[in-house]
Structure formats: C-alpha cells, structure tokens
Amino acid sequence: xxxxxxxxxxxxxxxxxxxxxxxxxxxxxxxxxxxxxxxxxxxxxxxxxxxxxxxxxxxxxxxxxxxxxxxxxxxxxxxxxxxxxxxxxxxxxxxxxxxxxxxxxxxxxxxxxxxxxxxxxxxxxxxxxxxxxxxxxxxxxxxxxxxxxxxxxxxxxxxxxxxxxxxxxxxxxxxxxxxxxxxxxxxxxxxxxxxxxxxxxxxxxxxxxxxxxxxxxxxxxxxxxxxxxxxxxxxxxxxxxxxxxxxxxxxxxxxxxxxxxxxxxxxxxxxxxxxxxxxxxxxxxxxxxxxxxxxxxxxxxxxxxxxxxxxxxxxxxxxxxxxxxxxxxxxxxxxxxxxxxxxxxxxxxxxxxxxxxxxxxxxxxxxxxxxxxxxxxxxxxxxxxxxxxxxxxxxxxxxxxxxxxxxxxxxxxxxxxxxxxxxxxxxxxxxxxxxxxxxxxxxxxxxxxxxxxxxxxxxxxxxxxxxxxxxxxxxxxxxxxxxxxxxxxxxxxxxxxxxxxxxxxxxxxxxxxxxxxxxxxxxxxxxxxxxxxxxxxxxxxxxxxxxxxxxxxxxxxxxxxxxxxxxxxxxxxxxxxxxxxxxxxxxxxxxxxxxxxxxx
Numbered sequence: 001x002x003x004x005x006x007x008x009x010x011x012x013x014x015x016x017x018x019x020x021x022x023x024x025x026x027x028x029x030x031x032x033x034x035x036x037x038x039x040x041x042x043x044x045x046x047x048x049x050x051x052x053x054x055x056x057x058x059x060x061x062x063x064x065x066x067x068x069x070x071x072x073x074x075x076x077x078x079x080x081x082x083x084x085x086x087x088x089x090x091x092x093x094x095x096x097x098x099x100x101x102x103x104x105x106x107x108x109x110x111x112x113x114x115x116x117x118x119x120x121x122x123x124x125x126x127x128x129x130x131x132x133x134x135x136x137x138x139x140x141x142x143x144x145x146x147x148x149x150x151x152x153x154x155x156x157x158x159x160x161x162x163x164x165x166x167x168x169x170x171x172x173x174x175x176x177x178x179x180x181x182x183x184x185x186x187x188x189x190x191x192x193x194x195x196x197x198x199x200x201x202x203x204x205x206x207x208x209x210x211x212x213x214x215x216x217x218x219x220x221x222x223x224x225x226x227x228x229x230x231x232x233x234x235x236x237x238x239x240x241x242x243x244x245x246x247x248x249x250x251x252x253x254x255x256x257x258x259x260x261x262x263x264x265x266x267x268x269x270x271x272x273x274x275x276x277x278x279x280x281x282x283x284x285x286x287x288x289x290x291x292x293x294x295x296x297x298x299x300x301x302x303x304x305x306x307x308x309x310x311x312x313x314x315x316x317x318x319x320x321x322x323x324x325x326x327x328x329x330x331x332x333x334x335x336x337x338x339x340x341x342x343x344x345x346x347x348x349x350x351x352x353x354x355x356x357x358x359x360x361x362x363x364x365x366x367x368x369x370x371x372x373x374x375x376x377x378x379x380x381x382x383x384x385x386x387x388x389x390x391x392x393x394x395x396x397x398x399x400x401x402x403x404x405x406x407x408x409x410x411x412x413x414x415x416x417x418x419x420x421x422x423x424x425x426x427x428x429x430x431x432x433x434x435x436x437x438x439x440x441x442x443x444x445x446x447x448x449x450x451x452x453x454x455x456x457x458x459x460x461x462x463x464x465x466x467x468x469x470x471x472x473x474x475x476x477x478x479x480x481x482x483x484x485x486x487x488x489x490x491x492x493x494x495x496x497x498x499x500x501x502x503x504x505x506x507x508x509x510x511x512x513x514x515x516x517x518x519x520x521x522x523x524x525x526x527x528x529x530x531x532x533x534x535x536x537x538x539x540x541x542x543x544x545x546x547x548x549x550x551x552x553x554x555x556x557x558x559x560x561x562x563x564x565x566x567x568x569x570x571x572x573x574x575x576x577x578x579x580x581x582x583x584x585x586x587x588x589x590x591x592x593x594x595x596x597x598x599x600x
Contacts, residue, residue: 046176048215064119178213260363493550
C-alpha cells in the first residue's frame with residue numbers, strides 16, 4: 001500500500017506565490033529580499049494554521065538561494081536542493097515548547113557563532129517562542145539584539161501577548177490574518193482538482209467556515225470528508241461528517257419562528273438534540289444565521305456575508321421576509337441567552353424558552369404588519385382575558401377657588417378636570433352606578449379609560465390621542481365579562497400574586513401590598529410617577545398573572561393612582577430617595593452644592 005500523506009503536508013506552499021491569504025506578508029518579505037534590507041530578527045504571530053512556520057521556511061530558503069528569481073528560490077542550486085532534501089545545515093528549527101530552559105538557550109547562543117557552510121545566512125526558526133521561560137528570555141536578549149552578521153532569527157508564536165516587551169522591541173513584527181472563506185474555498189477547489197475529487201460549493205464553504213480561518217484545519221477536514229464520502233463530496237454527507245448542522249435546519253427554524261409556530265420549532269429542536277448536537281451549538285448557529293440574514297438587508301454589508309451561489313440567493317429570499325427590528329431583537333435575545341446558558345441547570349428548558357420567545361417576536365411582527373397569517377400563541381387560560389380599565393394621576397393639592405362665570409366651550413377630545421377628594425370616594429352599588437354617573441375626581445387627568453392593552457402601551461410611548469378607536473371599543477365590549485365571585489377570589493389570591501411579582505419585580509410588589517379590591521377592580525395608590533410608569537409597562541403581565549392565580553372566569557381591571565402623600569411605601573431608586581430626603585430637609589440641597597456631591 002502506498003504511503004498516504006495528508007493534504008496539509010502534501011500541498012504545503014513552497015514559494016511565496018503559493019501562500020494563501022497572506023499577501024501583505026509575502027510581498028513585504030519579497031521586497032526586503034530584493035532590496036537586501038534584511039533584519040536580524042523577525043516575529044511571526046497569528047492564529048494557528050495560517051502559514052507562520054511555512055513563510056519562515058520559504059523566507060529562509062529564499063535568502064540562502066544562490067541564484068534567486070524575483071526574490072523566489074530557484075530550487076536548482078545546492079542550497080535549495082539541500083533544503084528540499086532535508087539536509088541543509090543553514091536552517092535550524094527549534095521547538096520552544098520542549099526546549100524552553102536557560103540551558104537550551106545557552107546551547108543556541110554558542111551555535112550561533114558558527115558561520116554557514118553553504119549560503120550567506122544561518123537562519124534559526126524558533127516555533128512557539130512564547131513557551132520560553134522568563135529566565136530563558138532574559139538569557140536570549142543580548143544575542144537577539146546583536147547577533148553575528150550571518151545569523152537571522154525568525155520567532156513564531158500564536159500568543160504575542162505572552163512575549164516580553166524587551167523581546168518585541170528587538171524584532172520586526174508581522175501579524176498574520178485569518179484566511180478568508182473565499183481564499184480557503186479557492187485553495188480547496190485547487191486541491192480537489194489535483195486529487196480528482198468533485199465537490200459542490202456548499203460543501204467547501206462548510207469546510208472553510210468550520211476551519212475558522214485556519215488552512216491546516218480546513219485541509220484536515222477535507223481529508224476526513226474524502227475518507228467518508230469518497231471522490232464525490234455533497235453537502236449533507238460533509239455536514240454529517242463534520243458534526244455540524246446544515247443550512248436547511250436554520251432556514252427551516254427561521255421560517256417557523258417568523259410564522260410564530262412554536263410547536264414546530266420545539267419539535268425541530270428535539271430532532272436536533274436527538275442527533276447529538278448540544279443546545280448551545282444550535283443557538284450559536286441560529287444566532288450566526290440571523291446575523292447573516294441581517295447582512296443581506298443592505299447592499300453595503302452584503303460583502304460581509306461569506307457565501308456565494310444558490311446559498312446567497314436563499315439568504316436574500318429569507319432576508320426579504322425579516323425586518324431589521326425583528327433581527328436586532330432576535331440577535332440580542334440569543335446573545336444574552338448564550339451567556340447565561342453555561343450556568344443554567346436545565347439547558348434544554350432554557351433553549352426551548354428562548355425559541356418560544358423568538359416565536360413570540362415573529363408573531364408580534366405578523367400582527368403588526370399583517371404579512372403572514374399564523375396561529376397566535378395561546379393565553380394562560382382559554383376563557384380568561386386581561387384588560388385594563390383605567391390609569392389615573394391624582395394630585396393632592398387643594399382645588400383653586402374660581403369665581404362663577406359663563407361655562408367655557410368644551411372640546412370633545414379634551415379630558416374633563418373637576419375637583420373631588422380621594423378620601424370621599426365610596427364604593428357604589430350596581431343600582432346607583434347604573435342610575436347615577438360617578439363624578440370625576442378633583443384635578444384628575446383620566447389618561448386611559450376602558451382601552452385594551454395595545455392602546456395603553458401606545459399611551460406609555462406618548463402616541464395615545466385621548467379617545468379609543470372604534471376597533472378598540474368593539475374589542476373592549478367583547479371581552480367585558482365579570483366573574484361574580486371575583487372580589488373574594490382576588491383577595492384570596494393576593495399573597496400568591498405578591499409573592500410571584502416580588503421574584504421578578506420587587507419594586508412593583510411593594511405597591512401591591514397596599515392595594516384595595518372592589519369587584520374585579522384592583523385599586524393601587526403609588527407615591528410617585530416612576531412607580532406608576534413601572535406598573536404601566538408591566539400591567540398586561542400583571543393582570544394575566546392575576547387571572548391565572550385567582551382562577552377568574554372573566555376580566556380583571558386595574559386602577560393606578562399617583563398620590564404623593566401615600567404612606568407605607570418608601571422610595572427605592574436613588575433619585576426617588578434623594579427627592580424624598582430633600583423634601584424633608586431642604587438644607588440637603590445647599591449641602592450638595594457646597595460639597596459638590598453627585599448621586600451615584
């Protein structure tokens with residue numbers, strides 16, 4: 001049987017022109033050889049498998065060539081033949097990982113004094129130089145700074161930050177880049193043609209992306225794929241060999257997410273886990289997939305997408321169905337989930353929850369644009385609906401007496417402001433409510449009344465105009481259903497409700513300890529505007545949780561009132577505390593100005 005030589009060794013570049021993806025390095029070295037401007041020490045640094053040691057050998061061979069051609073070795077002279085046959089005494093390679101002591105460096109410095117037998121230079125290539133001990137580095141300093149005229153040192157490392165600054169200052173530093181996917185694919189195509197192997201572009205792109213910029217890794221994966229697939233490489237078999245998820249998986253799950261189909265997404269995740277892939281691998285690939293789709297949204301960023309051919313067309317087609325806002329939120333969600341997944345005690349549940357949140361984003365997008373008709377996410381209980389009745393802002397200042405005058409003209413869109421006192425409010429019987437309208441509160445600005453949650457969220461963003469639309473009125477009337485025993489159910493469920501809210505929103509839970517109930521209405525008094533805004537932002541989740549905990553067979557309503565003199569609730573945020581203390585002691589303001597103090 002003929003001895004097999006791996007592609008990484010068989011097709012190792014022998015000239016500067018054959019080095020892949022490092023043109024800025026090879027052109028600089030060739031110009032230095034042509035002009036005779038050779039330094040006495042070089043440092044080649046960069047990721048693994050990008051050509052550091054290869055370029056060092058080509059450079060050492062070229063500077064000792066007796067008849068170079070365009071700064072390339074001729075491969076005909078005695079020096080080149082000796083190098084090609086492995087018997088050159090001018091080029092010395094040292095592995096610093098196993099020769100990292102002071103004695104090894106002393107032996108090297110004694111050897112440096114011996115001039116070359118053939119050629120002009122003795123070249124010393126020290127690989128993994130960062131593995132040298134601190135004492136060995138210090139012993140090497142003098143020789144590295146002032147070597148003999150015939151000695152040239154080439155140091156190679158993957159971790160430049162571990163090398164002493166005194167060593168770095170004595171070398172010309174060359175930073176090698178990761179090899180681009182396009183360059184790796186082109187070189188793999190060349191090798192496949194030399195070996196008589198047929199491969200589609202998707203397979204070679206998958207190998208190049210999996211290699212992460214290292215040509216040696218790409219060639220090793222290429223050999224592995226050939227061993228499994230034979231002389232015909234196809235995408236599915238290569239993906240199976242390299243144990244990576246194919247593009248179809250991510251295109252499919254993205255389609256399910258955009259449709260809001262969370263059951264289908266969970267079943268696909270289960271199939272992925274059954275194949276032996278981890279949840280984190282799946283999330284990382286999905287995050288990269290969303291990033292690639294985002295790159296397709298703009299012609300300027302399309303060049304950052306390292307795919308071509310039919311695969312690029314698929315990305316463009318799916319990118320047309322995704323808006324930029326959805327992609328931003330999805331990438332942010334997956335990035336945060338990836339950071340917390342390592343410490344999660346139940347990784348599968350965390351991944352499933354992340355998928356369901358993504359499906360919720362997709363459903364939200366469909367509801368807002370109306371582009372895709374898809375099933376909505378089910379509520380907590382099928383016969384329960386959460387609505388918000390009203391949110392009120394009440395001032396405790398006494399009303400200003402006004403002289404009788406002719407009543408002003410009243411605009412229908414302007415809210416009515418009439419005086420009343422919060423302490424004078426009494427629960428009204430259903431008969432009284434039906435026969436006599438309830439008078440408005442004094443200095444009460446009724447900002448939201450009888451609207452669904454979507455209008456309240458618009459109001460919190462400042463887009464509410466003051467009047468419900470016809471669609472909102474119809475939706476409110478349809479969902480208005482009251483549980484006859486709602487008051488007792490809510491009172492019994494309050495401890496559990498407060499306990500659950502306290503886990504995720506402890507600041508809001510403080511206000512719910514002092515609430516009052518009237519039928520299906522929760523009345524809450526809060527001391528400041530910031531707490532009211534927090535409750536307003538989370539009201540839909542609060543009411544949904546209340547309906548679930550209390551087992552209400554109908555709607556629940558929430559009334560939030562800002563009363564500055566509410567007792568029992570202490571400010572939580574630093575700004576609220578400062579305002580609270582300043583009102584009690586105005587001298588604090590003068591003290592802050594005098595001592596130039598800031599709130600931290």
